[in-house]
Amino acid sequence: MPTALITGITGQDGSYLTEQLLDRGYTVHGLVRRTSNTVRTRLDPLFHNKGVYNKSLFLHYADLDDATTIRRVLVKTQPDELYHLAGQSHVGASFDIPESTCQFTAMGTLKLLEILRDLEKQPRFLHISSSEIFGRPDEFPQHEHTPMRPVTPYGVAKTFATQMVQLYRESFGLFACNAICYNHESPRRGESFVTRKITKAAAEISLGLNDEIVLGSLDGRRDWGSAPEYTTAMHLMLQQDAPDDYVLATGKTHSVEEFLDAAFRSVGLKYKNHLKQNPKYMRPAEVTRLVGDPTHAKQRLEWTPTTTALELAKQMTAADVESLK
Ligand code: GDR
Numbered sequence: 001m002p003t004a005l006i007t008g009i010t011g012q013d014g015s016y017l018t019e020q021l022l023d024r025g026y027t028v029h030g031l032v033r034r035t036s037n038t039v040r041t042r043l044d045p046l047f048h049n050k051g052v053y054n055k056s057l058f059l060h061y062a063d064l065d066d067a068t069t070i071r072r073v074l075v076k077t078q079p080d081e082l083y084h085l086a087g088q089s090h091v092g093a094s095f096d097i098p099e100s101t102c103q104f105t106a107m108g109t110l111k112l113l114e115i116l117r118d119l120e121k122q123p124r125f126l127h128i129s130s131s132e133i134f135g136r137p138d139e140f141p142q143h144e145h146t147p148m149r150p151v152t153p154y155g156v157a158k159t160f161a162t163q164m165v166q167l168y169r170e171s172f173g174l175f176a177c178n179a180i181c182y183n184h185e186s187p188r189r190g191e192s193f194v195t196r197k198i199t200k201a202a203a204e205i206s207l208g209l210n211d212e213i214v215l216g217s218l219d220g221r222r223d224w225g226s227a228p229e230y231t232t233a234m235h236l237m238l239q240q241d242a243p244d245d246y247v248l249a250t251g252k253t254h255s256v257e258e259f260l261d262a263a264f265r266s267v268g269l270k271y272k273n274h275l276k277q278n279p280k281y282m283r284p285a286e287v288t289r290l291v292g293d294p295t296h297a298k299q300r301l302e303w304t305p306t307t308t309a310l311e312l313a314k315q316m317t318a319a320d321v322e323s324l325k
Contacts, residue, residue, distance in 0.1 A: 003027045005079035005123065007064065007112070008086030012188045013128065015042035017083060017231040022046070022056055024235075029077045031062045031070070031086065042188050064108035071115045074123075081238045082123040084112055087157075090192060091132060092216075092283050094154035102157045109161035113168045113176070122174060124238040129162040129178040130155070131223070131249070131290045141293035144180065144245045151285045166245070175243045179234050182249035182292045185312050186227035187319035194256055195224065195316060198263045203320035205274055206267035212274050216281030218257040221289045225250045226307035236301040246301065249292020254309045262313035267321065 004021050008014045009030025021028050032040070046052050047059075058077075062069040064086055074082075087105035088094065094101040109127055116122050132155035133148040148163070150156045162178050169176040189196035194215070204210035230248045237246055264271040297303045307315075 001025045001027060002080040003077060004081045004083060005029045005077055006083045006085060007031045010040045010043055011085060012186060012190065012227050013085050013231050015188060016228040017234060018046065018057065020231060020235060022052065027056050029058045029060060029079065031073065032059050033063055034061045064104050067111045067115060074115060074119060078121055079123045082125045083234060084109060084127045091152050091154045094152055095284055098153035101153050105157035106160040110164050113164055116174055117172050125174060125176040126234055126238055127161060127165045127178050129180045130158045131180065131182040131292060132287060133159045133162055134290055135287055141251055141291040143293040144247055144296055151287060169243050177237045177243045178245040179237060180245060180247045181230055182223040182225060182290065184225045184227040184230040185316065187316050195259060198260050199313065199316035200320045202263040202267050202269060202317045203324050205269060206321060207324055212276050214276045214278050216277065218260065219255060220286060221253040221255050223249045223253050223291045224309035224312060225305045226312060229305050229307060233297055233301055233303045236303055240300065246297040247292045247294055248297055249294045250305045251292060251294060253289060253291045259309060259313050262310045263317045266314040266317045
């Protein structure tokens with residue numbers, strides 16, 4: 001059976017992808033950062049499953065900037081597929097920590113590509129790129145050939161990484177793909193991203209545990225899809241005959257305000273009664289209206305996103321209510 005190695009295995013996408021690959025009979029190896037805090041909530045059910053952990057799921061300590069250790073893990077595990085999901089993923093935070101964002105997101109990807117170049121057995125490689133590479137585009141919706149015009153440090157780092165993946169594919173013949181992902185959400189989304197911040201607050205307020213939510217701008221529009229649907233497509237990309245880039249998106253946008261309204265309404269609340277706004281959560285520059293065209297993924301991968309943003313708002317709020325009860 002095939003073997004996969006995942007960077008960023010403890011994140012939202014990493015945990016869904018791990019479950020999906022294990023279900024398909026893969027052996028899964030994951031890279032985790034060494035910290036004193038070993039809580040890995042999203043992986044807990046698998047970690048504590050004696051039939052899975054250290055049988056078909058293995059974790060290895062390695063930082064993205066520790067090329068020697070990553071090389072050792074790659075040589076030891078000989079993966080057929082490498083899913084590179086790790087990186088500093090918060091766009092707002094990238095304005096405060098631009099250097100480390102580039103260190104991990106841009107240089108971390110290049111380091112991996114350099115290691116792969118030297119390996120005798122080269123795994124198929126998937127890089128999780130982002131709609132942030134398009135920044136303020138001239139065309140709507142954006143597709144795989146829309147020019148990259150990033151406007152945030154995170155977007156610049158992702159652009160570098162995305163173009164390096166293309167360069168290594170074209171110049172060195174690597175089977176390397178970019179999944180150009182628009183926002184994708186789930187109950188496992190980190191609590192600092194706007195969707196989960198909203199659904200958690202709606203759940204808390206509905207249970208009388210909190211009374212307010214503090215946000216930045218409500219005007220931004222996003223193309224929000226469902227994370228487990230996007231990780232399914234990531235796997236499909238590495239099963240094709242040739243490497244390529246694919247936009248993963250729903251093709252529809254909603255404003256932050258619409259998402260907020262849907263989440264609060266789903267638990268019988270009016271968000272206007274609880275909202276405060278603070279410039280602290282506003283960004284020096286912002287992508288305004290990104291919307292993706294998933295035609296290529298639909299045609300080639302036979303993949304169709306089904307969950308809408310407003311359904312996600314309801315599902316995620318319900319999941320937060322359940323976990324707080
Ligand atoms: P984004 O997602 O920047 O699109 O990046 P995020 O959820 O952080 O922001 C979405 C929009 O909400 C506005 N906003 C706030 N955002 C946060 N985080 N916190 C707030 O309090 C808040 N108030 C308003 C933002 O300004 C923005 O307009 C996500 C990440 O997953 C990236 O890693 C990924 O590459 C892109 O999606 C595609």
